[in-house]
Amino acid sequence: MSTKLIVSNYKNFKCGVKLNEGELVNIRFQPNEDVQIGDIYKVKVSEILPNDSGAFITYGKDDQRGFFKRINLPNGDKAHEGQTLLLQVRSIGSKDKVHLFTNNIILTGKFINLLPYGDEIILSRRTRKNLDTNQQDKIMDALSDTEVGLIARHNLTPENLEIAQAELKTLNDQWKEIELNAKELNEEGLVFQNTYFDQNFVCDYSDKNTDQIIFSDHDRFEKVKNWDEGLDSSFASICEEISSDQIEEQFNLSEKIDYLIGHQYELPSGGNIMFGKTDALTAIDVNTGAAKRFDTNREAIHLIAKLIKLKNVSGKVVIDPVASDQNTLRKLVGMLKNEFRDDLSITNVYGYTRGGLLELSRSRNDRSIDELNLN
Template sequence: MKEVFVLNEEDFLKIAVKENGELVECIVEERSTDPQIGEIYKGRIKNILPSINSIFIDIGLEKEAYMYYSDELKRLAVKKGQDILVEVLKEPLGNKGAKVTHKASIAGKYAVLTLGSEGIKLSKRIASLEARQRLTTLIKPPRDVEVLFRTDAEEAESEEILKDLDSLLKKKEQLERKLNYSTHLGKIDSNSLMVRFFSELDNIKTTIVCDDKEQVKIIEEFIKSKDNISMKYYDGHISLFDYYGIEKEILKLRHKKVNLESGGYIVIDKTEAMYVIDVNSGKHTKARDFNRTIFETNMEAAKEIGRQIKLRNLSGIIVVDFIDMRDDRQRPIVMKTLKKSLESDKGNTKIYPFTELDLVQISRRRKGKSIYEYLEESCKKCKSNGYILKLSYLENLIKNEILRAYRENSINDFYIELDVSYKENVKEDLVGFLTRIDGLDKEIYLNFIDNLEGYNLEPLIFASQKENYQSYKIKTV
């Protein structure tokens, strides 16, 4: 049984997935004017630098996008001043613009079109020989576009697939018209997270819960022909994620250490260039010999690593440092377990063989923000060398607790503790802080203390409690 929760906030669209009651995936997409992964832009080539194999493209924004100057582009003889369709592969970072590709993709229910390529491909999950033969001969390969048939095409009627393809080809023509006849440089198709996620839903029995009526309509278009999926609209007063306990589970993901049942553990570290996952045997002492302990810990870690990669939405380069295995026969078994743990990631990951040092490299395609980007911001006290929870994230959690206490018990007075790192920002915009936590019409007592992870909130019911905290009462006038 799978449950999908879709939370629509002012700045974020969040999707959480549970399987058999356990949180297995969390994807966050920020609403921003900056280029987002999957968006398609009309751009104009501003510069070609063969020395660094790069092309820089004006996409109508302050920062120019860039892409790799491949042999294929060299053969196509692209030139400065040429208009081009590009899809965002990587969001802007620092002074760097968005990384893009000229091979823009258009996703449908049964197929994906890729511009700038040719041929017909099939999802690796389509196992039936009969289905593979049917799909490869269903249409003539179109010019200048590659057609990839998705897993759902295996069970679909040919008429349904052709209808989907016709819709995608019309969309392709619209994009090409905008490229050829519009003078405007900029975004011409969103290809949003919502579209991509629900295009890839499998055939498991699934319940979708969403808190936004407009998003419900969009989702229903994707699932209307799937009898294994049901839809619910949530209209509660507190956040959907808070109501279902998801926000607390997300908060736990900030911790680097993940314990394994055997007594071992893994540590997930983020560097500027990659994520590093270290496997440790810890207190694992159940096995009778050392080699067995190593093998069992690595096996358990391999299962958990796949789960954590999807759960934290890690992307880019991920290096896993397994415990050194003296028995070479253990490596293929551990590798098979790791691959299986990422099997449901549907083509987003590529896993490379063990190195001599028992390191495994994983590359994962980015989709939305990682949990760290959503939860954390640079710490001013640490001079940007450390990270703290975003104040906006804490404000949202505090607001949900206040709303719950007020709705359930008519409580109007609250004592709140925050780390001293937030003091300056809160004091600069005290009214804004109170507004965001739904505290303007309530009595709020606020205290800043050192080394507090997250926040503490205490509903004040008795007069004696208020007297104890009188010095922390917020006065906005």
């Protein structure tokens, strides 16, 4: 299977696209905004909510407000009003909601993610899947002397441990510089700006089948290439620069993205599915066509799971399948779970509500396509 990653632009957004044999399987966007996921701010706690259920913080010169959900600090204390903290932007608020901040700070690398406030060595899900027990043990042993927490990413193997340890030192130095910058800052404000969208996308979505990483922008191409050449050059060796017009002509990305912005999707059987979004949940309705009910539901489950991942839908989702017998409905639950087996987000399929709706939830890692207003 040929897998291509394309790092380009869509309207005013940075865009990362993954194609398997020409089919769109993953896509991520970064809007041109002042605040980005991964930014680190020196903030001040302005208000603790009742029952210690969270806190509002200010993080900018104009007293911009954000929300800090877990007020328990790494040292075991609880945050208090007026306290100054280092927090990282976890998610961008949609509509009139404020941005969500966390003290579970992560500095991302190619092989290692540094958790400066942590104390555990964690193997990512993909690392555990890719490596056998002996390989996992070698990695754990090699990294056991670290004094901070870290996550071993899926690119890490026993063969590149030496490079990963050098990267870990670089990340530690980066964190020390962030702490120093925060001390020198006399008021709340930005301490570290996450400018690693392209690197993170390539790291997150590359796999053993990736044979080409395409860039439409020269500066972004050079930045990722130079960054990777300082490590093991496994990405740099397959990076290529192609003009936006050539990318569009060859891969037809605009049409693929425009398809995702819609709300009604046709099924091969002649039926369709409809996506509806509220503040509380995403509702998906399956409408039958000329095919048998099971075939319609089977087609719908496959397409729904694909679209949930591509649209980056998160939170509660309810699906109204075509009415079927109990045995068929049970099969649909298994099918849906299988579709999300390799999802980077955490997805839980709960089964049916009393009203016969198939319910699931998906963890939020960024805004959905609907929230980004790509039109």
